Amino acid sequence: MTAAEIEAVRAREPAALGRFYERYVDRVFGLVMRLLGDRALAEDVTQEVFLRVHRAAHTLDPARDPGPWLLTVAHNLCRDVWRSGAYRMARRSDSVDDGPGIAETLPATGDDPPAAMARREREDTVREALFELPETLRSAIVLHDYEGLGHEEIARRAGIAHTAARKRYSRALAALAKKLEGRI
Amino acid sequence: MSERQHATPMTDAERRAVEAARELPGAAPDPAWRGRLGDAFARGAVPEGPFSTLIAVPDPADDGEEPTPHVIPLPRRFRPSAPWLLAAAAAAVIAVVWFGRAPDWQVVGATPGGQLTLGSQRIALTDTKRLRARIARGGALRLEGGRLWLRAPGAIAIEVTPGTVATLPSPPSWLFGRSMTARVGSGELRITTGPRFHGARLEVMTPEARVEVTGTTLAVIREPAGTCVCVYEGRVMVGPVHGDMQWVTGGDRRFVFADGHTPEHAAMRDTERPELARLRAAQRPEMEAGR
Numbered sequence: 001m002t003a004a005e006i007e008a009v010r011a012r013e014p015a016a017l018g019r020f021y022e023r024y025v026d027r028v029f030g031l032v033m034r035l036l037g038d039r040a041l042a043e044d045v046t047q048e049v050f051l052r053v054h055r056a057a058h059t060l061d062p063a064r065d066p067g068p069w070l071l072t073v074a075h076n077l078c079r080d081v082w083r084s085g086a087y088r089m090a091r092r093s094d095s096v097d098d099g100p101g102i103a104e105t106l107p108a109t110g111d112d113p114p115a116a117m118a119r120r121e122r123e124d125t126v127r128e129a130l131f132e133l134p135e136t137l138r139s140a141i142v143l144h145d146y147e148g149l150g151h152e153e154i155a156r157r158a159g160i161a162h163t164a165a166r167k168r169y170s171r172a173l174a175a176l177a178k179k180l181e182g183r184i
Numbered sequence: 185m186s187e188r189q190h191a192t193p194m195t196d197a198e199r200r201a202v203e204a205a206r207e208l209p210g211a212a213p214d215p216a217w218r219g220r221l222g223d224a225f226a227r228g229a230v231p232e233g234p235f236s237t238l239i240a241v242p243d244p245a246d247d248g249e250e251p252t253p254h255v256i257p258l259p260r261r262f263r264p265s266a267p268w269l270l271a272a273a274a275a276a277v278i279a280v281v282w283f284g285r286a287p288d289w290q291v292v293g294a295t296p297g298g299q300l301t302l303g304s305q306r307i308a309l310t311d312t313k314r315l316r317a318r319i320a321r322g323g324a325l326r327l328e329g330g331r332l333w334l335r336a337p338g339a340i341a342i343e344v345t346p347g348t349v350a351t352l353p354s355p356p357s358w359l360f361g362r363s364m365t366a367r368v369g370s371g372e373l374r375i376t377t378g379p380r381f382h383g384a385r386l387e388v389m390t391p392e393a394r395v396e397v398t399g400t401t402l403a404v405i406r407e408p409a410g411t412c413v414c415v416y417e418g419r420v421m422v423g424p425v426h427g428d429m430q431w432v433t434g435g436d437r438r439f440v441f442a443d444g445h446t447p448e449h450a451a452m453r454d455t456e457r458p459e460l461a462r463l464r465a466a467q468r469p470e471m472e473a474g475r
Contacts, residue, residue, distance in 0.1 A: 041304035
């Protein structure tokens with residue numbers, strides 16, 4: 001976004017807010033969905049992100065891209081959700097595809113039905129394995145492989161050392177590979 | 185992402201795993217929901233959700249602190265061995281924690297047609313089995329339609345009204361954790377306490393107000409303009425989050441404004457009196473009977 005556009009967001013001009021939303025909402029929702037794996041929860045968290053953005057709009061720096069800050073807000077909120085008692089209880093008793101959402105994320109393709117089914121099964125397996133990882137490890141994979149963040153940025157967000165972030169990512173990959181062993 | 189960023193070289197299995205993960209399709213938001221949120225954001229009217237009042241509730245396994253066992257020295261011939269002492273101390277700790285643990289919230293009534301969102305779960309109010317299992321330890325909730333009545337046996341009963349977004353704490357335990365904090369983002373909670381609440385303390389927080397309850401019947405109503413606390417009986421302390429607290433006695437209300445105006449003190453709302461009377465009449469005898 002240009003500095004002028006961010007200035008308009010700072011002034012909470014409806015048109016500028018609308019453009020800001022259009023630019024970032026899908027990315028925020030995608031990140032939250034990958035971290036939490038639950039559509040209802042992802043909608044609530046995304047809503048909370050934009051509520052906080054609106055409240056803090058006047059503090060935006062026109063010289064900086066607000067994207068990273070927005071994703072940090074979303075990631076921190078996901079961490080708060082993970083720490084909440086209700087989420088821990090839900091995770092103890094639910095599978096990741098409990099409730100609507102996961103199946104809805106699959107794109108329609110022109111594949112023949114058996115191939116589409118095989119791909120869908122493979123995706124379900126991978127998704128399930130990802131959501132069986134502890135949140136910190138899943139977060140390492142999501143931020144590195146989906147959001148394209150370097151280990152240094154991930155370390156900064158998590159408040160840990162650079163080497164610790166790299167080791168965490170290595171542990172995450174090893175754990176994911178172990179869970180997927182013989183399954184894909 | 186270059187492999188050199190990986191702390192150790194990837195194995196083939198790890199390479200396959202990460203490639204499979206990267207191939208997963210992304211999730212797109214529901215278009216209708218996306219449009220509604222976009223409109224609300226542009227208008228500055230994004231409603232508060234369950235995470236606006238998010239607090240981390242304690243893990244059910246964590247309630248109660250474990251007292252340090254005090255071992256009295258015995259004459260040598262009667263001194264039990266270390267394993268026996270440890271076993272006895274562990275049994276004592278387990279007994280104290282078990283008997284001191286907080287009870288679960290009991291669902292004692294729900295009107296059909298509503299839906300409760302508790303954390304990540306949407307539960308129809310008619311699905312009493314799931315409702316009971318999920319709400320047992322409290323948590324962030326949103327009630328859409330219908331009403332819900334919860335009770336911690338003998339201690340406290342809460343009526344959740346339609347449209348309420350709140351965070352319920354675990355009920356007060358018998359020995360430890362006698363202080364609780366509930367949060368109300370919007371809507372209304374009606375509260376009445378029972379004999380086992382004696383000595384406990386409930387704090388109800390809203391974005392602008394703080395309410396301290398030590399035994400009474402009251403309603404906490406969060407509206408766009410502020411928070412109204414109507415006290416049916418007993419008395420509670422009410423004030424702005426960072427301001428002076430004042431007593432509000434039975435029959436009165438105090439309104440704490442969201443814009444920081446001086447709180448207003450007046451007689452309680454006529455509409456609240458029969459509702460709170462009904463709640464008290466229905467729940468108090470049950471709590472006095474230990475239920």
